[in-house]
Amino acid sequence: MNPVKKIVKPLEVLVIAGKTGKVTVKYPFEEPLVSPEFRGKIEIDPAKCIGCGACVNACPPNALEMIESEDKKTLRYFVGRCIFCWRCIDVCPVGAIKGTREFELATNDPMDLYDYIVHSKVVCEECKHPSSETARMLKYVWEKAPITENYNNKCPECRKKSFIKAVASRRAGPIGEKA
Amino acid sequence: MEKKLERLKKSIWVFHLNTGSCNGCDIEILDALTPYHDAERFGVKLVGSPRHADVLLLTGPITLESLPKVINAIEATPRPRIIVALGSCGSGGGIWHDTYSTIGGVNNLLKILKERGIEVDAVYYVPGCPIRPEALLYAIALVKGLVEKKAKSKVAVVE
Numbered sequence A: 001m002n003p004v005k006k007i008v009k010p011l012e013v014l015v016i017a018g019k020t021g022k023v024t025v026k027y028p029f030e031e032p033l034v035s036p037e038f039r040g041k042i043e044i045d046p047a048k049c050i051g052c053g054a055c056v057n058a059c060p061p062n063a064l065e066m067i068e069s070e071d072k073k074t075l076r077y078f079v080g081r082c083i084f085c086w087r088c089i090d091v092c093p094v095g096a097i098k099g100t101r102e103f104e105l106a107t108n109d110p111m112d113l114y115d116y117i118v119h120s121k122v123v124c125e126e127c128k129h130p131s132s133e134t135a136r137m138l139k140y141v142w143e144k145a146p147i148t149e150n151y152n153n154k155c156p157e158c159r160k161k162s163f164i165k166a167v168a169s170r171r172a173g174p175i176g177e178k179a
Numbered sequence B: 001m002e003k004k005l006e007r008l009k010k011s012i013w014v015f016h017l018n019t020g021s022c023n024g025c026d027i028e029i030l031d032a033l034t035p036y037h038d039a040e041r042f043g044v045k046l047v048g049s050p051r052h053a054d055v056l057l058l059t060g061p062i063t064l065e066s067l068p069k070v071i072n073a074i075e076a077t078p079r080p081r082i083i084v085a086l087g088s089c090g091s092g093g094g095i096w097h098d099t100y101s102t103i104g105g106v107n108n109l110l111k112i113l114k115e116r117g118i119e120v121d122a123v124y125y126v127p128g129c130p131i132r133p134e135a136l137l138y139a140i141a142l143v144k145g146l147v148e149k150k151a152k153s154k155v156a157v158v159e
């Protein structure tokens, strides 16, 4: 390579750089470029959620968990484990979950990553123990498929028992009587 | 402690610690170092040894195979040391959180470190699968105190 070319060659890079201009983004001091298809954190609307747990079943990494206690059902969302697949949005029967484009979730406190929705369980009319359902779940089922008063407001166990009793009595008379 | 961390705020040198990630997050780290996102604006430099690092960028759910090496790397990092757990895997175990071959994220690692008396000065969690390069830039800006923390726990009680 002749010495003139040796000097001129690197200068060509400057011309190319001048043509391209500055590409570096200013983020975090400007709005990030986020495409409309981007999937970010989900948001659960506590006013709509009925506590059915469909999203918990669908969630691949168990970022959504239903924590059951004696009379409470708590839906816990741990964003630190969420893979932003939005499967929960597809399965929620009441459309309580909304996808956002939020991704600025970094924190130094792990407790910031948890969201909770606390539901109360209804009390079974028959056995007076808290049922596994919430009042909103019963209302939802009632609206979709009305069932008789006998079965509403009962826990699944008592409902099963009374259903078996009803079927048995129709087939073979009331339970306890010999046919 | 705060004063010690204050010293880091000039330029943070990072060591990329892959603990069995799927390489999604690792590619995004490289993305953040390209001229387009340019993490070097904040003085971030990728170093080849944990002995030179201030911050460990931990990706992956920490497989049992990598655990001893991870502990060695953290031990080799000079104080004050910061772990930035990247991705759903790093910060919570991700889809591998309960599998047989991983310990499930940085929280379980911290328990093991505590048992062994290895101290970590700060831990940052960066959710995402994979993280966006901007999410990493945001985390770095958060470490340096340039942006406000947005994440906040929400508790709602219904009926």
Ligand code: SF4
Pocket: A042, A058, A059, A060, A061, A062, A063, A064, A081, A082, A083, A084, A085, A086, A087, A088, A089
């Ligand atoms: S987006 Fe996916 S990972 Fe996140 S909570 Fe919903 S189902 Fe779970």
Ligand code: SF4
Pocket: A044, A048, A049, A050, A051, A052, A053, A054, A055, A056, A075, A091, A092, A093, A094, A095, A096, A097
């Ligand atoms: S699927 Fe919808 S309604 Fe059911 S628990 Fe999840 S958020 Fe609530």
Ligand code: SF4
Pocket: B021, B022, B023, B024, B025, B026, B059, B060, B086, B087, B088, B089, B090, B094, B128, B129, B130, B131
């Ligand atoms: S968080 Fe997602 S992209 Fe990152 S290492 Fe884990 S599985 Fe891969």
